[in-house]
Amino acid sequence: MNGDEGSGSGVGPAGPDRGDPGHPAGGALRRQRKRHRLLKGLGLAAGLAVLGAVVAFAVAYALTPIPSTAQAGAQASGSVFYYNDGKSVIARQGVNRTPVTLDAIPEHTRAAVISAENRSFYDDPGVSLRGTVRAVWATITGKQIQGGSTITQQMVRNYYSGLSQQRTVTRKLKEIMIALKVGREKSKDWILQQYLNTIYFGRGAYGVQAAAQAYYQKDVGELTVSESAFLAAAIQTPSYFDRPYGDRRPHAESRWRYVLEGMRQEGTAGAADLAAARYPSPPAPRPAQTLKGQRGYLLERAKAELKRLGYSEDQINRGGLKVTTTFDRDLMSAAIAAVREGRPIGTPTKVRTGLTAIDPATGEVLAAYGGSDYLKNQYDAAFDAKPQAGSGFKPYVLAAALGEGIGLNTTLNGSSPQYFRGTPVRNDSNVSYGGVNLITATQRSINTAYVQLGLRAGLENVVDTAEKAGIPAGQLKAHAEAPTLSLGVASVSTAQQASGFATFAAGGTHRTAHVVRQVIDQDGAVRKTNVETRRAFDEDVARNATYAMTKVVESGTATSAQLPGGRPAAGKTGTTDQARAVWFNGFTPQLAASVAMFRDDNKPITGIPGYSQVYGGQIPAKIWQSFMSEAMEGKPVERFKGPTDTVAAPPPRSSEEPEEPTSTPSSSPSPSEEPEPTPSRPTLPPEPTPSVPEGPRPTVSPGPAARDD
Structure with missing residues (x-):
């Protein structure tokens, strides 16, 4: 036997070193080092990404100036509705706006708008990070999420040129950049004044002065706390508040209370005013005198069809649309004359004619x-x-x-x-x-x-x-x-x-049947009705x-x-x-x-x-x-x-087959009857087409002429 194998020295064979790949501790160490390197790489990548985003944001911010001009919408033109000749005007659906200074607007009216739209207005930099993330995500996914835009962003979007109303990421980012710059370079009071003179309140009213007249027939300086809260509530969904009656009232009143609660929380309305607040249901809208006669009916019918075609109320009111209707001016005159001459003098006004x-x-x-x-x-x-x-x-x-x-x-x-x-x-x-x-x-x-x-x-x-x-x-x-x-x-x-x-x-x-022939928008694009x-x-x-x-x-x-x-x-x-x-x-x-x-x-x-x-x-x-x-x-x-x-x-x-009657009904459940053109039954002339003969004459005893029911 080999002496080395049985020397009895007490020293066994040498075990594997920790650095040896075969040692269990060596494998764990190696994996730990790999994770460490991976984490360092990810951290570096994340840092570079953040740095890149910051740099990109800084570059975009620097390259996005505040527009030097106000967009046409800030002094928006209304839409014009024409007869089918494309020249004769039926009516103008113009923008109703009366600019006022901020001093002319009561503090409680300003506070109501801030409560409704942007409670951090005087503290934020012009944008809301949380709201912006939600809005951008909604734009990317196509979801309809209300909110997200501050008063500054809304003002920027409605006031400055170069910003469309389209829901795109590019437009949203540009809006954010401009809002941040405006927030830094313009005073909050200036921003609020522009906002209150451009925002749409419904009833064709742009700006708070026009809204005060449209809803309460008074100047903005006379608005109460309750009325101010109602107008502020209308900004979110103006078409809904246009006629806030019937089944619309619960939602309108709920939104009104939301505004008042915000004013209470912010301390911008006194306890006495809030305690005295009553829901200020506005009177029904009054038609403009330019809609006298048939014009109002024609305008309302054309507007209703435009909405079915996808045009918003805002586009109709300030989009500068040129709408050619199908109404013929001469035939309209003929219709008016026929009704006026055909209705006997003294016909009760409750009897309508269409x-x-x-x-x-x-x-x-x-x-x-x-x-x-x-x-x-x-x-x-x-x-x-x-x-x-x-x-x-x-x-x-x-x-x-x-x-x-x-x-x-x-x-x-x-x-x-x-x-x-x-x-x-x-x-x-x-x-x-x-x-x-x-x-x-x-x-x-x-x-x-x-x-x-x-x-x-x-x-x-x-x-x-x-x-x-x-x-x-x-x-x-x-x-x-x-x-x-x-x-x-x-x-x-x-x-x-x-x-x-x-x-x-x-x-x-x-x-x-349709009443709109074509629409030309303010950019000159023509859209014809597809029948x-x-x-x-x-x-x-x-x-x-x-x-x-x-x-x-x-x-x-x-x-x-x-x-x-x-x-x-x-x-x-x-x-x-x-x-x-x-x-x-x-x-x-x-x-x-x-x-x-x-x-x-x-x-x-x-x-x-x-x-x-x-x-x-x-x-x-x-x-x-x-x-x-x-x-x-x-x-x-x-x-x-x-x-x-x-x-x-x-x-x-x-x-x-009809059933045999068991008794004579006292009256017919069907519509009533109409007389023949002569008081006695006429002898009808023979049909000109022998192959389609006329039926036999009545066989009853003489009596009133047959009537159309």
């Missing part, structure tokens, strides 16, 4: 009569008011039936009374017509036949057809399953009816329905609507129960128009000199005739395409 005319080829609203004077009544009788349609709804039923293959010469039961799904329906004066085709049912507006027709076509198809023609689904929903849907129990406006009848005039093509066009029903359906409606004008309930020179016209009268609303809706190939008379309180129309009861075939049809005669003057006489329908539909299903 008129709307639409070009079927474009969907442009060429004329609209919203009331005698916007300054007296801001409720638009052409667009906002929606009385029941009455028998003016029947053409949609007719179109739905034709679309389902039910022909014009299909025979319906025109006897009276009848029951449909338990609902009693009768014709005017309970006249029974026996078997009638769709032409006669339309010409004489036979209720029982039309309820039967609606059920045969399918009420869901009637609703679908009316909606595609321009009647909003929400106005039809409540009546979608009622047999009396076909009798016009749904509420509609003259604008909607003109749009619907324009669809017939356009051969079944619906073009969305939605869709097929509502087939052209054959439109032709056949139009043919039936020509008989209404030629020898039915609307002979007073006949146009001079034999110009073809088609349409439908309508009179609701107890004459709460009376209508005539009609068209030529070039123009569709709707006229309605009603009361805003939905009471029966009474008190018109010379009329014991009013019907659609009387005053509304005459107004329509007067307007259309002027509107068509000088235009070529175009004729409607004739009917294409010569095939009768199959007999109705048993479920569609």
Whole structure:
């Protein structure tokens, strides 16, 4: 055996050194050193990043001067609205601003604004770090986060040139740089004065003096603590505070209290003032005198459409827009004259008249009569008011039936009374017509036949057809399953009816009604209205329905609507129960128009000199005739395409047959009736198209003429 191996010296073999890679302690040390080097590297990188950011910020700060000029918005021009010639002015939506010095603004008014918008105003450098981070992050992510901008930043954005209202990181950073410089170089009082003279408060008022007049009809120096707090609260959402009534009041009052609480916390309002504070609900806004007559209605309608197109109230009020509307100046004059001449002298002022005319080829609203004077009544009788349609709804039923293959010469039961799904329906004066085709049912507006027709076509198809023609689904929903849907129990406006009848005039093509043709912004960019066009029903359906409606004008309930020179016209009268609303809706190939008379309180129309009861075939049809005669003057006489329908539909299903009455209903649940043009039943001339015969005459004993319900 080797002596070295068994020497017995007591000294064992040497173990591994700590520096040896194989030693456990050596591996831990090595990892520790690596972490140390990594941390040093990260620290260095972070330091360099911070240094780079500081340098970049310093460079950006140095290279971003305070603009030398105020932007146009600081002395903003309002928008101008033109007739469709692009030259004649309807109205100007100008900026309402009266600059005042800071001394003229009460201290409690200034304090209220600071409480609402920037409580650290007198202490911060012009920006809020926390708010800025939130605002930049919101800009990057596209989220809508309110707040973040100090009074200085808002003033900079609204006052100086070179800053847009776009939500971009570049714009936000530039705003921050300028705000910091302004905060260093300008006094806080100067900043606050500019802010209070440029910020928008709603009601078209820019600056606190204009706001005091717009909301409380007083100068800014007369504002109370409560009123000041309300105006300060309005800055955040001015369009909401414009009319802070009804369901808007809780939010408005909550924001007002928030401002007062801030004033209490900051000690800028006395305890006595705060204890006496009462919510200062402002009076309703007063229309400007320049909106007299129809101008106010036209302006409000155009503004509403601009908002639907994405323009903000602020852009409309101070964006310098040039808005060309679709309104035709000559046709507007014709509409005004037709209503004034058509309404009998002595007609009660509570009886409203609305008129709307639409070009079927474009969907442009060429004329609209919203009331005698916007300054007296801001409720638009052409667009906002929606009385029941009455028998003016029947053409949609007719179109739905034709679309389902039910022909014009299909025979319906025109006897009276009848029951449909338990609902009693009768014709005017309970006249029974026996078997009638769709032409006669339309010409004489036979209720029982039309309820039967609606059920045969399918009420869901009637609703679908009316909606595609321009009647909003929400106005039809409540009546979608009622047999009396076909009798016009749904509420509609003259604008909607003109749009619907324009669809017939356009051969079944619906073009969305609109009042704005184009907008030119202050940079000269032109935006034209993109009109939605869709097929509502087939052209054959439109032709056949139009043919039936020509008989209404030629020898039915609307002979007073006949146009001079034999110009073809088609349409439908309508009179609701107890004459709460009376209508005539009609068209030529070039123009569709709707006229309605009603009361805003939905009471029966009474008190018109010379009329014991009013019907659609009387005053509304005459107004329509007067307007259309002027509107068509000088235009070529175009004729409607004739009917294409010569095939009768199959007999109705048993479920569609009327129920036999068990008793005579005392009254019809449907709209009221309208007289034929003569006091006795006329002998109708034979139809010119043998393949589409007229239905039989009534078989009842002599009595009052049949009426349109």
